[in-house]
Amino acid sequence: MRGFGDAAVEEVPDPVAGPGEAVVDVACVQPSVTECMLLAGEPIAMHTVLAARLAEGPVRFGGHEFAGVVRALGPGAPDGIRVGDRVTAVETAPCGRCAACRASHPHACPSPAVLGFTGPGAFAEQVLVPARTLVRVPDGVTAAQAAAIQPLAGALHGHAAAAVHPGDSVLIIGAGVMGVLHTQVARHGNAGLVMVSGRSEAKRELAGRAGADLVMDAVGDVEAAVLAATGGVGADVVFEAAGAGTFELAARCVRRGGTIVMVSVLPDHAGAPLARLRERGITVVHPRSGGGVFEHALRLVARGDVDVDCLISHRLAGVEALPEALAITRDKQRYGALGPAQVDLFDWDRAA
Ligand SMILES: [Zn+2]
Structure with missing residues (x-):
């Protein structure tokens, strides 16, 4: 990489393994x-x-x-x-x-x-x-x-960070790679109602096949659909996996005292409705990746519990x-x- 937007494949010396x-x-x-x-x-x-x-x-x-x-x-x-x-x-x-x-x-x-x-x-x-x-x-x-496997490990970390309890309603905003993986992990984990919103029809179909109970077109009124599906309460846990601009939606769809997991990579100064988060006692977490979980993610794939090939x-x-x-x-x-x-x-x- 010589500059932003400027990358090429070039010959370099073979690496040599030092201690460790x-x-x-x-x-x-x-x-x-x-x-x-x-x-x-x-x-x-x-x-x-x-x-x-x-x-x-x-x-x-x-x-x-x-x-x-x-x-x-x-x-x-x-x-x-x-x-x-x-x-x-x-x-x-x-x-x-x-x-x-x-x-x-x-x-x-x-x-x-x-x-x-x-x-x-x-x-x-x-x-x-x-x-x-x-x-x-x-x-x-x-x-x-x-x-x-690394994104799947990330999804597993996300669910652990959110401490999804048995029967919790879960909203996944974004039906991209992370959205589909989060859907599969939610389905195999503690989640009760699993809701997904996405822009692309092909990916919404993947989310449906991954076991989502409610699949929503992101151009529709996601907030109204989530409130309707949760008796007007909002989702216990929201995974924000659609990128800049949807954190606001996550804050409107999560219930009081609920948790938002920041999955997307956001710009340094992305906005957040801080007063609403504070007033409603919402927890925001950002899981890290790391060891141990990779082994588990590989076992889930080996057993056929999670399908990464579909992506x-x-x-x-x-x-x-x-x-x-x-x-x-x-x-x-x-x-x-x-x-x-x-x-x-x-x-x-x-x-x-
Ligand atoms: Zn250190």
């Missing part, structure tokens, strides 16, 4: 929406850090949703990981040395390593990761599924296809894509 590190051959990788927004120069979190890095020269940017095969391990790799293992990795690695990490608050680490952002990521044939972030992929899970509509081949994958993921509607465009680098079944 692993080199992974990337079998499949998909861009995240956040990466597409950052590449385009949108003023979301991490934009200023990226701008500062770009001022010093080209940045090897992006690639944290991937699956691959361990090529090499440096000294001190954790037990249970071997060369040849099929893996993915947790994208954020707390430093392990600062005051927050030592106090067992890794989410408060001020300088975590973030794959593809603080260093080179998996938009490459080989990626170097801290070996402790590797997660083994169970048999029967494809590289495409494993590359799509994979575009697959490209070879590392040269990365810019095209970014373009498709950035503008899914135009390309008729349901989720991120995946790039396949090699077939790990044939390699085995």
Whole structure:
């Protein structure tokens, strides 16, 4: 990446695994929406850090949703990981040395390593990761599924952060990748009534198949429909997964004392109806991603409890296809894509 909106695939030296590190051959990788927004120069979190890095020269940017095969391990790799293992990795690695990490608050680490952002990521044939972030992929899970596991882990974190209680009514605003995954997790979790609003007909259909009780067209009166479905009370939990502009709707649809989970990546100074949130005692949470949940997400996919394949509509081949994958993921509607465009680098079944 040489500047905002300016990225190309170029030759770089192969990475070498130092102490505690692993080199992974990337079998499949998909861009995240956040990466597409950052590449385009949108003023979301991490934009200023990226701008500062770009001022010093080209940045090897992006690639944290991937699956691959361990090529090499440096000294001190954790037990249970071997060369040849099929893996993915947790994208954020707390430093392990600062005051927050030592106090067992890794989410408060001020300088975590973030794959593809603080260093080179998996938009490459080989990626170097801290070996402790590797997660083994169970048999029967494809590289495409494993590359799509991070958003599912995020949805699981979201439901945990909201503490959805048995029978809670849940509204999911947005029927994109996160909306559909949240619908599936809600259906398999504690939620009672599951409501989803979305703009695209194809994605509303996916949300319906994922088990939503009430699927609404986002251009309609979502607030009225939610109030009607909840006896005029509002939803116990609202997942805001549609991007800027819908937080206001979330605040109107959540019940008094309810919870809004901020799933979308928002601009730095996105507005919020603070007085209403305060007056109604609404809790706003933003789940972090992280370890442990990846293993569970992979098991859910292996068992067929959650379907991530329904969101994979575009697959490209070879590392040269990365810019095209970014373009498709950035503008899914135009390309008729349901989720991120995946790039396949090699077939790990044939390699085995
Ligand atoms: Zn730390």
